[in-house]
Amino acid sequence: MNNQTTITRRDFLKLSGASALALTALPAFDGQALAGFLGSEQAANQMGILIDTTKCVGCRQCQAACNLRNNLPPLPEKILPNQTFPAQLSATAFTNVQFFQTGGAEDAPVFTTIKRQCMHCLEPACAAVCPVGAIVKTPLGPVTYDAEKCLGCRYCMAACPFNIPKFEWDSANPRIRKCDMCADRIAAGELPACVQACPTGALEFGPRKELIAQAQARIGKNPDKYVPYIYGLSAVGGTSVMYLAAVPFDQLGLNVNLPDSAVPELTLQVMDKIPAIAITVALLAGGVAWWRGRKTRAGEPESSIEDAEH
Amino acid sequence: MFEQSLEFFTEGLTLAGMVLFRLVLPLAFMFGVGWVLWRFFAPEAVPQVKGARPESFGAFITRVRELPNLRVPVLSSGQVLALFIAIMLWIGATGFLIARFFWGLETASAMSDAMPWGLWIAFKLSFVACAAGGFTFAAIVYVFRLEKYRPIVRTAILTGLIGYTVFIVSLLIDLGRWYNIWHPIVMWNPHSVMFEIAWCVMLYTTVLYAEFSPALFERLGWKRMQKIMHVITVPLVIAGVVLSTLHQSSLGSLYLIQFTKLDPLFWSPLIPVFFFVSAVAAGLALMMVVPCINARAFHCENKQELIATLAKPAAIVLGVYFTLLVGDMLVRGELRTLMAPSAMSALWWVQVLFGIILPMALLFTPQAKSEPRVRYVAAGLVIGGVILERFNVALFGFSEYLGSLNTTYVPSFGEWVITLALIAGAVAVYVAAVKLLPVLPQPRHELAAKPVKSC
The missing domain is CATH 1.10.287 (Helix Hairpins)
Structure with missing residues (x-):
C-alpha cells in the first residue's frame, strides 16, 4: 500500500x-466499399421487379400465387372490395395489395392499388445488421434468409427502413419471414410467382438497368400520366423493387423521407x-x-x- | 419397408447426434475441465504426505462445506418478505418461461412485428450499463494502480460479473432461436454491430469470471491457481477494458441504423459515445452505493472515506456526459424541439436535470465528501438517469413511430414478471457470492461482534 x-x-x-x-x-473508411458497389455494373445487372401501379387493377392474383408458392394460408374466398387484405404484411403474408383512395368523391371514391413486398435493397440494412449472415443479398438480386443460421435476435426487423421482415411470434422455433423474390425460381430461369400471375403486366421482372430504362421510357412517353419519379431508384441507395405511380408516392403509403445514401453506411462508419x-x-x-x-x-x-x- | 426402416435409422442417428452434441459433449467438457482443475490444483490446499493418494472428491466437498461461515442464517422479517416476493416472482417467471419456450414469444411478451425489441432489451441495456463498474474499477486498480481502491475492486467485479450473466440469461429468453446463440462464434458477419457485441460480451464475461476467480481460489486454498491468476491479471484487465469500451459503445451503435424510427431527440450519431460515458457514470455511481449496502447487510467494514473520494471523479464524468449531450443538441439543431412541450422533450429534460445536473451539483458540493446521504441521493439519481436514458432510446423514443403505424407497445405482465424475477435472481446470486466467497473488504466473522456503523 x-x-x-x-x-x-x-x-x-x-x-x-x-x-x-x-x-x-x-x-475510417466511410463506407467507401458500399458506394463502390452501388454504382457498379454488377448492381445494375441484378434482377429486380418494376411495379407500375397505374396498370394494377387490384385483383390480388399476385397474393394468391405468393401464398401458394410459399405454403402460406390461402386467401379467403370472399374479400370485401376496395380493401387491403390482409391489412398488414405478416409472417403469413409476404405481399399484399394495398388500396389507397387517391381521388373521387365521398360516394364514388377512386382507389390506387399498390403491391407491397420486400424492396430487396441493393445495400440491405437487414443483411448488414444480421450477426450471423442469415440474411444475404444474393448476386442475382434477391435478399434471402436462412433459418438454420438465424438466432432470432430480430435486429433485421428493427433495422429495416421499410418494416418488411416479420417474425413467427407464436412458434417455439420462430423464423423471420419475408419475400425472397422466389430466389429458387429465378435461379432456375423462371419468373417470380407474383410476376407470372399478374394478368395486367403491372409487374415487370428483369435486370435492374433495363427496368430503369423502361420506367424512364414510360414516364417520357406519358408525362401527364406518371409522376416523374421512380421510387426505389435512389432511396436508401437504390432497391431492386421499384415503383411507378400516377400520384405522389406518399399518398400510397411509401416513405418519401428516406435518405439517398445506403442505410448501413451509418453503422459501417463506426464499425470500421x-x-x-x-x-x-x-x-x-x-x-x-x-x-x-x-x-x-x-x-x-x-x-x-x-x-x-x- | 426398407425405406421406412432407413428413415427410422437416419432419424435415430440425428437424434443421437443431437443428444451427443448438445448434451453429452458439453457436459463431458464441463466435468472434464472441473476434474482437471480439482485433480491438479486441489491437492496443494491440504497438507500432503509425499506419495499419499490425492484428496478424494467426497473429502474435497466436505472440506469446502466445513469452511467458516457456510452456515444457514437466521432471517429477519424483512428478509422473509423479500424472499417471499422473490419466490413468487420466480414461480410466475417459470410459468411464463414454460409458455414462452413451448408456444412462442407472444405468450409471454407484448412485442410485435412493429416493435420487435421491447422491455427486455431496455432492461438488458440498463443492466449492462450498471455492470460497467466491473471494468472501471479493474482499470482503476490494475491499470492506474490506485491501490487504495483495492478493497472494493472485488465487489465491483462481482457486480459486473452478475450483470453480464443476467444479460446472457435474459438474452436466451429474448432470442427467438436461442439454441443458436453460439452461431456468431462460427458464422461471421463482421459488418454487424450485433456480431461485434456477441463476441465482446462472450469474451468479456469470460474475462470477468477469470478476474473474479482469485476469490474462489482463495476460498478453496488453491495456491497454484492463485499464482497463475496473479501473473495474468493485468493482461486480463486490459483485455476487459478494451472489450468493455467496444461493446458498451456498440450497444448504442445498435440504434444508429434505426434513425427512421427513433425520435430525433434520442437518436444521435454520438449515441455510442453517450452509452460509453453514461455507463462509466453508472458504474461509478453503483460503487458509491453497493459498499454501503454491503456494510449494512454483511457487517463488513464501512469504507466511507474511500467512497467519498469517488464523488469528484463521478461528477467530472457527469460533466463530460452533459457537455457531450448539449453540444450534440446544439450541433444537430434540435434545441427548438427541446423547448417545444412534448412527452419526448419532457423525458429528455427529466433525464438531464435529475439524472445529470442535479447529481453533478450534489457531488461537487463539499457535503458530498462529509455526508454519506448526499452521495447516496446523487448516486441513486445517476443510476436512475442512466436507466431512463436507456429506456428513452430503447422504448419511449419509438412511441411516435409506433403511433404512425397506429399501434403501441406496453410491456406485458409476463415481460415484467420475468424482468423482476431476473433482478431478484441477480440479487440472490450476489448475496450468495458475498456470503460464500472472500469478496468484502474484511471477513465478516472478524467484525461480527463490533457494532454496525449506520450509513
Whole structure:
C-alpha cells in the first residue's frame, strides 16, 4: 500500500489529452466499399421487379400465387372490395395489395392499388445488421434468409427502413419471414410467382438497368400520366423493387423521407473504426499499466495483486 | 419397408447426434475441465504426505462445506418478505418461461412485428450499463494502480460479473432461436454491430469470471491457481477494458441504423459515445452505493472515506456526459424541439436535470465528501438517469413511430414478471457470492461482534 504512488491530476490530464488526440486521428473508411458497389455494373445487372401501379387493377392474383408458392394460408374466398387484405404484411403474408383512395368523391371514391413486398435493397440494412449472415443479398438480386443460421435476435426487423421482415411470434422455433423474390425460381430461369400471375403486366421482372430504362421510357412517353419519379431508384441507395405511380408516392403509403445514401453506411462508419479503437485502447491501457507499475518492479516489495485487503 | 426402416435409422442417428452434441459433449467438457482443475490444483490446499493418494472428491466437498461461515442464517422479517416476493416472482417467471419456450414469444411478451425489441432489451441495456463498474474499477486498480481502491475492486467485479450473466440469461429468453446463440462464434458477419457485441460480451464475461476467480481460489486454498491468476491479471484487465469500451459503445451503435424510427431527440450519431460515458457514470455511481449496502447487510467494514473520494471523479464524468449531450443538441439543431412541450422533450429534460445536473451539483458540493446521504441521493439519481436514458432510446423514443403505424407497445405482465424475477435472481446470486466467497473488504466473522456503523 505505502509503496504505491498516487496519480497526479497533471498525469491524468496528459493521458486523457493523448487518448482524445489518438481517437480523432483514427483511420475510417466511410463506407467507401458500399458506394463502390452501388454504382457498379454488377448492381445494375441484378434482377429486380418494376411495379407500375397505374396498370394494377387490384385483383390480388399476385397474393394468391405468393401464398401458394410459399405454403402460406390461402386467401379467403370472399374479400370485401376496395380493401387491403390482409391489412398488414405478416409472417403469413409476404405481399399484399394495398388500396389507397387517391381521388373521387365521398360516394364514388377512386382507389390506387399498390403491391407491397420486400424492396430487396441493393445495400440491405437487414443483411448488414444480421450477426450471423442469415440474411444475404444474393448476386442475382434477391435478399434471402436462412433459418438454420438465424438466432432470432430480430435486429433485421428493427433495422429495416421499410418494416418488411416479420417474425413467427407464436412458434417455439420462430423464423423471420419475408419475400425472397422466389430466389429458387429465378435461379432456375423462371419468373417470380407474383410476376407470372399478374394478368395486367403491372409487374415487370428483369435486370435492374433495363427496368430503369423502361420506367424512364414510360414516364417520357406519358408525362401527364406518371409522376416523374421512380421510387426505389435512389432511396436508401437504390432497391431492386421499384415503383411507378400516377400520384405522389406518399399518398400510397411509401416513405418519401428516406435518405439517398445506403442505410448501413451509418453503422459501417463506426464499425470500421473498431479495430483502431481496440488497438488504441489496448496500447494506452498497457502503457499506463506499465508506467504505473515501474516502481513496483524496481525492487520494491510487490504486494500480491490477488490478495484483497483482508 | 426398407425405406421406412432407413428413415427410422437416419432419424435415430440425428437424434443421437443431437443428444451427443448438445448434451453429452458439453457436459463431458464441463466435468472434464472441473476434474482437471480439482485433480491438479486441489491437492496443494491440504497438507500432503509425499506419495499419499490425492484428496478424494467426497473429502474435497466436505472440506469446502466445513469452511467458516457456510452456515444457514437466521432471517429477519424483512428478509422473509423479500424472499417471499422473490419466490413468487420466480414461480410466475417459470410459468411464463414454460409458455414462452413451448408456444412462442407472444405468450409471454407484448412485442410485435412493429416493435420487435421491447422491455427486455431496455432492461438488458440498463443492466449492462450498471455492470460497467466491473471494468472501471479493474482499470482503476490494475491499470492506474490506485491501490487504495483495492478493497472494493472485488465487489465491483462481482457486480459486473452478475450483470453480464443476467444479460446472457435474459438474452436466451429474448432470442427467438436461442439454441443458436453460439452461431456468431462460427458464422461471421463482421459488418454487424450485433456480431461485434456477441463476441465482446462472450469474451468479456469470460474475462470477468477469470478476474473474479482469485476469490474462489482463495476460498478453496488453491495456491497454484492463485499464482497463475496473479501473473495474468493485468493482461486480463486490459483485455476487459478494451472489450468493455467496444461493446458498451456498440450497444448504442445498435440504434444508429434505426434513425427512421427513433425520435430525433434520442437518436444521435454520438449515441455510442453517450452509452460509453453514461455507463462509466453508472458504474461509478453503483460503487458509491453497493459498499454501503454491503456494510449494512454483511457487517463488513464501512469504507466511507474511500467512497467519498469517488464523488469528484463521478461528477467530472457527469460533466463530460452533459457537455457531450448539449453540444450534440446544439450541433444537430434540435434545441427548438427541446423547448417545444412534448412527452419526448419532457423525458429528455427529466433525464438531464435529475439524472445529470442535479447529481453533478450534489457531488461537487463539499457535503458530498462529509455526508454519506448526499452521495447516496446523487448516486441513486445517476443510476436512475442512466436507466431512463436507456429506456428513452430503447422504448419511449419509438412511441411516435409506433403511433404512425397506429399501434403501441406496453410491456406485458409476463415481460415484467420475468424482468423482476431476473433482478431478484441477480440479487440472490450476489448475496450468495458475498456470503460464500472472500469478496468484502474484511471477513465478516472478524467484525461480527463490533457494532454496525449506520450509513
